[in-house]
Amino acid sequence: MDAGEDSIEQAAAARRERLRALKAAQQLLETPDDVSAQPEPGKEDNPGMKFRNYVPQDKELQEGKIDPPVLPKFEDPVAVEPPPQEKKEDPFLNIAPKKPNWDLRRDVQKKLDKLERRTQKAIYKLMEEQEKEKQLAEDGRAVED
Numbered sequence: 431m432d433a434g435e436d437s438i439e440q441a442a443a444a445r446r447e448r449l450r451a452l453k454a455a456q457q458l459l460e461t462p463d464d465v466s467a468q469p470e471p472g473k474e475d476n477p478g479m480k481f482r483n484y485v486p487q488d489k490e491l492q493e494g495k496i497d498p499p500v501l502p503k504f505e506d507p508v509a510v511e512p513p514p515q516e517k518k519e520d521p522f523l524n525i526a527p528k529k530p531n532w533d534l535r536r537d538v539q540k541k542l543d544k545l546e547r548r549t550q551k552a553i554y555k556l557m558e559e560q561e562k563e564k565q566l567a568e569d570g571r572a573v574e575d
Contacts, residue, residue, distance in 0.1 A: 478494045486492055529535075535542075 479491060480494050480496050481491070482496045482498060485495060
């Protein structure tokens with residue numbers, strides 16, 4: 431326990447020393463220097479007000495008007511080049527169908543597919559019949575010769 435009490439006493443002593451150093455530093459900051467304590471001839475102790483954005487109406491205060499700061503010129507590299515012109519399309523043109531009969535084709539497409547298959551079968555049958563007639567005609571000529 432003696433070691434613990436010694437360390438507490440040492441910490442307390444160190445803290446007291448720091449507080450004394452802080453008080454001394456604060457007193458040094460509060461006491462004016464000899465050079466700054468003497469006012470310059472022709473100047474008052476109270477410095478004049480400075481106005482940057484406000485124009486006072488009193489003549490004496492207008493002397494404290496400061497010119498606004500001059501901002502440097504900034505050229506935006508993106509803004510220098512004009513943006514490319516986009517094609518402006520009428521949104522109502524996109525609503526209209528590309529072909530006027532697209533909905534008719536959609537509704538009738540199944541029937542058209544069925545008719546196309548039947549047409550192909552009919553053409554195939556006609557071709558077979560023509561082939562049979564040719565074969566019969568050739569067979570009939572071959573028999574006659």
